Amino acid sequence: MIRGFPVEEYRGRLARAQAGMANAGLGALLLTTEPEIRYFTGFLTRFWESPSRPWFLILPAAGDPVAVIPSIGAALMGTTWINDIRTWAAPDPEDDGISLLSEALRETGGPVGVPSGPESHLRMPLAEFERLKQASGLTFMDDRGIVARCRAVKSEAEIAKIAESCAIAGRAFARVGEIAAQGVPLSRVFRDFQRLLLEEGADWVPYLAGGAGPDGYGDVISPATETPLAKGDILMLDTGAVWDGYFCDFDRNFAIGRATPLQRAAHARLIEATQAGLAAARPGARACQVWRAMADIVGGTDGAGRLGHGLGMQLTEVLSLTVKDLTELRPGMVITLEPCIDTAPGRIMVHEENIVITEDAPSALSPLAGPELPVI
Amino acid sequence: MIRGFPVEEYRGRLARAQAGMANAGLGALLLTTEPEIRYFTGFLTRFWESPSRPWFLILPAAGDPVAVIPSIGAALMGTTWINDIRTWAAPDPEDDGISLLSEALRETGGPVGVPSGPESHLRMPLAEFERLKQASGLTFMDDRGIVARCRAVKSEAEIAKIAESCAIAGRAFARVGEIAAQGVPLSRVFRDFQRLLLEEGADWVPYLAGGAGPDGYGDVISPATETPLAKGDILMLDTGAVWDGYFCDFDRNFAIGRATPLQRAAHARLIEATQAGLAAARPGARACQVWRAMADIVGGTDGAGRLGHGLGMQLTEVLSLTVKDLTELRPGMVITLEPCIDTAPGRIMVHEENIVITEDAPSALSPLAGPELPVI
Numbered sequence: 001m002i003r004g005f006p007v008e009e010y011r012g013r014l015a016r017a018q019a020g021m022a023n024a025g026l027g028a029l030l031l032t033t034e035p036e037i038r039y040f041t042g043f044l045t046r047f048w049e050s051p052s053r054p055w056f057l058i059l060p061a062a063g064d065p066v067a068v069i070p071s072i073g074a075a076l077m078g079t080t081w082i083n084d085i086r087t088w089a090a091p092d093p094e095d096d097g098i099s100l101l102s103e104a105l106r107e108t109g110g111p112v113g114v115p116s117g118p119e120s121h122l123r124m125p126l127a128e129f130e131r132l133k134q135a136s137g138l139t140f141m142d143d144r145g146i147v148a149r150c151r152a153v154k155s156e157a158e159i160a161k162i163a164e165s166c167a168i169a170g171r172a173f174a175r176v177g178e179i180a181a182q183g184v185p186l187s188r189v190f191r192d193f194q195r196l197l198l199e200e201g202a203d204w205v206p207y208l209a210g211g212a213g214p215d216g217y218g219d220v221i222s223p224a225t226e227t228p229l230a231k232g233d234i235l236m237l238d239t240g241a242v243w244d245g246y247f248c249d250f251d252r253n254f255a256i257g258r259a260t261p262l263q264r265a266a267h268a269r270l271i272e273a274t275q276a277g278l279a280a281a282r283p284g285a286r287a288c289q290v291w292r293a294m295a296d297i298v299g300g301t302d303g304a305g306r307l308g309h310g311l312g313m314q315l316t317e318v319l320s321l322t323v324k325d326l327t328e329l330r331p332g333m334v335i336t337l338e339p340c341i342d343t344a345p346g347r348i349m350v351h352e353e354n355i356v357i358t359e360d361a362p363s364a365l366s367p368l369a370g371p372e373l374p375v376i
Numbered sequence: 377m378i379r380g381f382p383v384e385e386y387r388g389r390l391a392r393a394q395a396g397m398a399n400a401g402l403g404a405l406l407l408t409t410e411p412e413i414r415y416f417t418g419f420l421t422r423f424w425e426s427p428s429r430p431w432f433l434i435l436p437a438a439g440d441p442v443a444v445i446p447s448i449g450a451a452l453m454g455t456t457w458i459n460d461i462r463t464w465a466a467p468d469p470e471d472d473g474i475s476l477l478s479e480a481l482r483e484t485g486g487p488v489g490v491p492s493g494p495e496s497h498l499r500m501p502l503a504e505f506e507r508l509k510q511a512s513g514l515t516f517m518d519d520r521g522i523v524a525r526c527r528a529v530k531s532e533a534e535i536a537k538i539a540e541s542c543a544i545a546g547r548a549f550a551r552v553g554e555i556a557a558q559g560v561p562l563s564r565v566f567r568d569f570q571r572l573l574l575e576e577g578a579d580w581v582p583y584l585a586g587g588a589g590p591d592g593y594g595d596v597i598s599p600a601t602e603t604p605l606a607k608g609d610i611l612m613l614d615t616g617a618v619w620d621g622y623f624c625d626f627d628r629n630f631a632i633g634r635a636t637p638l639q640r641a642a643h644a645r646l647i648e649a650t651q652a653g654l655a656a657a658r659p660g661a662r663a664c665q666v667w668r669a670m671a672d673i674v675g676g677t678d679g680a681g682r683l684g685h686g687l688g689m690q691l692t693e694v695l696s697l698t699v700k701d702l703t704e705l706r707p708g709m710v711i712t713l714e715p716c717i718d719t720a721p722g723r724i725m726v727h728e729e730n731i732v733i734t735e736d737a738p739s740a741l742s743p744l745a746g747p748e749l750p751v752i
Contacts, residue, residue, distance in 0.1 A: 045597045051692065071681070091696050091698065092700060093702075116501050203599070204570065240425060
């Protein structure tokens with residue numbers, strides 16, 4: 001697998017954004033978050049973990065992007081296809097890039113679109129944003145969803161990266177029997193599973209969740225406890241591992257020592273729901289229709305949570321498989337199918353797979369699990 | 377080591393925030409980011425990796441906090457000391473918690489302070505923030521730095537957690553000889569070092585950076601390349617590993633096979649600068665004075681980058697050791713000392729340690745490195 005993308009990929013992304021800007025009458029787009037900036041530049045670093053410095057990318061209505069970034073990022077940005085890189089010595093309590101950014105924005109002119117819709121945020125202090133508005137004298141508005149729409153449909157190269165992440169996690173899941181057994185604390189299983197993901201080729205493991213219990217687990221977002229696995233427990237591990245900046249996000253359930261008929265039946269029902277999701281996930285179908293196909297099988301009511309979501313540069317993105325999401329599926333969208341079933345009061349089991357929408361039947365990116373609950 | 381904090385710790389944090397609110401005449405604080413919400417609740421999950429759902433915490437001018445959160449977080453928030461938990465089925469494209477949040481804020485009344493200063497951001501879509509202003513009818517303003525000031529000085533229990541993270545990373549650094557040698561690609565060293573950190577007890581590894589080369593490295597934020605280590609290279613690994621939600625952030629340099637006099641001299645100079653930083657890091661000293669003590673030794677000009685920063689729930693926080701940062705050090709502040717030296721055109725070496733400010737000389741949290749450059 002080759003890392004990065006050819007320049008043509010970035011030029012294509014920029015052209016799509018600029019077409020949207022022309023439509024919306026925008027003079028520029030201002031981007032501030034990791035995935036937004038990486039999508040248009042290829043700037044890949046874990047340094048975003050530090051909140052101390054703001055980073056800016058300007059997409060002008062015509063011409064190439066302008067990066068306005070802390071000088072600590074100049075060398076790395078210089079390895080991307082971006083040529084116009086303007087830096088300042090951040091963090092600077094007197095002027096943390098605002099004059100430099102204002103000047104660059106005045107060159108492109110407004111109105112300036114800023115991603116403001118679902119799942120977005122502005123990664124700069126609100127007080128600095130106000131200063132920018134004043135200093136630039138330009139009009140700022142919603143980006144009309146342009147960036148979100150660009151990112152929603154993945155290229156072949158992006159899909160290949162997600163497939164690589166999925167393959168890595170698939171190999172790690174196949175080795176869970178090496179690390180999980182009766183008596184092993186869940187916290188150690190979590191640590192060891194991250195180790196397996198790294199051994200199998202993950203660059204890093206931004207996300208791991210899971211749970212364990214005799215009749216399922218309480219939720220899918222809690223950190224691991226020190227409680228040892230017990231015979232008859234269901235263990236679930238759900239990972240977002242990353243390869244070259246692209247996530248997988250799927251899970252697996254395992255019965256510890258033995259599986260009860262109730263556990264087996266619940267697992268089989270989850271796989272049945274996943275198959276129904278696969279059958280429904282055709283171009284033109286809406287997110288809520290895929291949700292319905294799965295909810296009908298796992299007994300979800302209209303108030304039930306989401307049963308899947310988009311996937312790519314972030315663990316979750318683009319759309320939600322919920323009763324209310326009307327997003328239309330298109331070829332190239334990568335989504336998760338994540339049915340959830342109630343197994344006891346306050347206890348659930350969840351299964352998850354990753355697929356890509358095609359012109360025909362969706363392709364599985366994760367190695368689809370069969371109905372039989374594995375016992376380890 | 378015990379995980380979590382006693383309820384008294386959270387009550388103390390809330391009391392300090394409420395004292396600040398009384399001073400500033402605020403009716404409530406509205407918090408939206410992971411560290412802000414965790415600081416006042418103990419809500420610890422890696423689920424923040426998903427951008428799909430907003431999370432809200434209200435600190436009223438008097439009384440206990442109110443969590444307004446997606447229902448997927450109800451079980452986990454229910455295990456914290458927070459009793460007033462209001463949930464909605466997020467993500468909801470029609471009303472993603474805004475009515476619920478508006479209602480809760482109208483109960484406390486305004487003006488509502490929102491963290492808006494250095495290193496902060498608002499973790500909700502800008503369009504939703506506008507909706508919230510309209511729906512609530514309240515006044516929103518800067519939080520006057522109240523939350524940042526609360527978090528700046530760490531409790532004994534917080535310092536113990538950072539010390540535990542540092543001890544874990546110290547043990548992993550002591551094992552680098554197991555994974556790094558001539559011919560091993562840097563990307564494999566990165567993977568294996570994350571594995572070592574997990575083996576030594578890290579819950580997860582949000583941050584790893586590093587570099588390698590015969591005369592230093594180009595920067596400290598780039599991802600690993602596939603280039604194999606060569607005899608005579610300097611290898612640097614810089615990690616932010618986490619234990620119970622608290623970071624360490626320090627690095628180590630290693631010479632591969634043999635060390636040149638230039639490399640040895642640069643390393644000794646970095647340790648000398650660190651010692652000067654330690655000597656300067658007394659209560660009442662300003663961040664810029666600690667910077668100056670180190671810059672005088674490593675030859676940093678006024679434009680040189682920062683040579684350290686605060687540390688805690690985030691990889692970097694609170695202050696920056698730069699020429700312009702006037703923050704006064706106080707006992708309980710945890711900072712890094714991170715001198716950087718030019719070794720060749722476009723090449724640097726960096727050393728980093730973690731310390732806590734006390735009434736007297738600072739205490740080292742990371743196992744302080746000696747002047748001799750280790751050869752592996």
